[in-house]
Amino acid sequence: MNAHSAWLSPDGQTRQDTRVTQVGAVTPVTDVKGRSGVLPGSDGGRHRVTGLWLAGTAGAMSATVGVGRAVIQSSIARGAYPVAVTEPVPLTFADGNPQYGRIDLVVLRVYDHDHDASGRYEAAVEIVQGEPKALPEAPAAPDTSLVLFTVAVAAGRSAGNGGIDWDNARVDLRPATVAVGGILPTHSDDTAPGGYPGHYRDVGTTLQRWDGAAWVPYPKGIGGVVPAGVLTTGGYPGQYRDSTTGVLQRWNGSAWLPAVPGPAFAQSLDAGSTASTTYTATLADTAVSALTLTFTAPPSGSVIISLGARMYTKDSETASAHMSPQVTQGSTVIWAADDERAASASGAVNKSVSTALRLNSLTAGATYTVTAMHRSTNAAVTCWFDTLFLRVDPIT
Incomplete structure (x- = not known):
């Protein structure tokens, strides 16, 4: 039978019917498969996942896996x-090899004789013992099992010889799973893709959204300003963030640009x-080789360029000093x-002069440079x- 319906058959609901029709039960991986994992939750909401925690006994080879709930796809x-x-569930690890260390797995495993010919219909918490090696590796997990922890067993360790160093030997690998639409609490090293665009997960202090190809940081709702140092790539055009230099920036779809560009000034x-x-x-008799100013074109593509100086023409009342902007991209x-x-x-007496000009048709978001250019109308003056x-x- 290819289609299963829960609580419909007049002859009774089979175990397989029950399992395959858990619609909406867990985080989707495909259209018909869910994510294996431990259901999150803790007393007082202080921790991500507390179910099925491995608590080791100091100085011993024994440990206990606590209560909890999980789903194994x-x-x-x-x-x-x-x-x-x-x-x-109490567990006892085998003594360490005299020469080499090994890595063991702690798994939650399902036995189903209808499919694995194991002669058993039950779930069990088990140790999968690794092979002692100079560079030990974790063994492969059994079929239809959920890896909870790895435990490194050092060479020569036993209950009478220090036991397992639990704080350093135990590595928590418990994945979490939640209902469809729920925000998945997970680790930063979780490489599993999202189940669908719009799928959310929480990694430490960052909320992320699956966009169909990658997890994109999404620390604030639409319209929120992202705090400085949190977001490298914007989640959508029009998103704002506070930069590390205190400048409000807007994501244009490919780059962060000043939300309110300018004014820019140099002197x-x-x-x-x-x-x-x-x-x-270039001017003589000055330490400033050239006065330049860089600016980013605003969305309108138009700017006002202002420039000026205090000028005079030495020993001449007829020659003129000109200062004009040069704009380059x-x-x-x-x-x-x-x-x-x-x-x-014009004239041998200092005069402060300036002008303002409008420049149009710039490419929004592009970077331009204004350079102050100078000349005399008489080569002898x-x-x-x-x-x-x-100023721009x-x-x-």
Whole structure:
């Protein structure tokens, strides 16, 4: 029979019918299989999972597995086996090999004679003993079993010779499973994929969502601002986070950009001069080789560029000093320096001048550089520039 229905057959419900029709019982792995695991929960809600804990006896080779509930998924035909351990189960580990250590498993195992010819119909907590080796490895888990712990048994250990060092020998491998739609509490080293897009799990202090290909950190609900240092990749375009430098950022689908870009500002208080009649970024007599400013284009693609300086033309009332912006994106010149876009002054007396210009058609999110360029209208006249500044303001 390929289709099973619970509580429908007039001849009675079989054990297999019961197992394979646990719709919604556990975290899905496929459309018809669930995730094997221990049901989470603890007194007072202080711990992720307390069921089926392995408590070792100090200085001995014995331990006890506590009470708890679990689900063990088998094949599609066999279904999932719910198991409840209602009384603590004592276990005794074999003495260590004289020469080599080994790794044992503690498992919750299901025996079903109808499928494994074991002659048994029961669940059991067991030790699966590993092989002593110079580099010991855990043995393979039996079919239809759930690995709870690995226990390293050091060479030569016995009840009369130190017993098992439980704090260091015991490794907790208990996976958790919850109902469909429930948030799965798990370990950071859990590599199991999600069962469906929109599946959630809790890893330590981070909530994650399965997007169909990977677990994506999702520490805040839609519209929430993610705390600094928590999220590397955004969960959706329009998500906001606080950066480690205190800047509010927005995820655009591929990168984090300032949520409110600019204004950006740069200045130099060191005077410099040039007699070049072609625009140059370099001024003489100053420690500032070139005044530049980098900015990120806002979503509108438009900015206001302001620049200015205190200028004078040495020993000339007729020559002019020009200061104009040059805008580049990498090696591409977007705006070349031009007299039409220059702040200009004439005369041998200092004058503070500035201008503001609108630049459009920038690529939102792209990085641009503004460079202050300078020239004199007369090669025989030296032009001086002091208290220079550049400023870029985004236009919304």
